[in-house]
Amino acid sequence: MTKPPVLLGCGILQKEIEYLIKKNAWPLSTDFLAASLHVNFEKLASELQQGLIRHQDEEVIVFYGHCHPKMEHIVAVNCCHRTQAQNCVEMLLGPELFSEYLTQGAFFLLEDWVLNWDNVIIETFGNKPDITREIFQLSHRYFLGLRTPCSGDYTEAAEKISVAMGLPLRWLEVDLVQLESVLKRAIQHNQ
Structure with a gap:
């Protein structure tokens, strides 16, 4: 076998x-x-x-x-x-929807990224919240939280990121x- x-x-x-x-x-x-x-x-x-x-x-x-x-x-x-x-976001949304939201300025949020945000962001940008915020605001217009049937509730953590980065948060239910x-x-x- x-x-x-x-x-x-x-x-x-x-x-x-x-x-x-x-x-x-x-x-x-x-x-x-x-x-x-x-x-x-x-x-x-x-x-x-x-x-x-x-x-x-x-x-x-x-x-x-x-x-x-x-x-x-x-x-x-x-x-x-x-x-x-x-x-992975394109795998989840498909190429057309992924491109559409990307063109609109979305930064995609998935549960694991949100729950590990501080570690990943500090490793990427250092502990420089003002610079990180500026980078996100120059590169993106909003956060798009993706909820799948398997996602836990990470709303509160995503909202904290939204406030810290000064970008609005939207949600999309994804099959x-x-x-x-x-x-x-x-x-x-x-x-």
């Missing part, structure tokens, strides 16, 4: 992915990495390489978008397949149809 493929990648949508695996009875095991790795290319490459080594005798589907400048090279060198999308489609294509490509 052969081992099921391993989905190795970002844990930002771990609850949603685990739900879809169970719902579809996909023969797929998972190895999720910290969602905060995308802000540190060196750590992301290192953790992903370590994961690929852990699963070197298995079929691997890499669950990442273009989160590292050498992502395609990492995937190709390790003879595995990657989910096809720019990033898992697009994410399910991305995962199905990746699994089919791997067969």
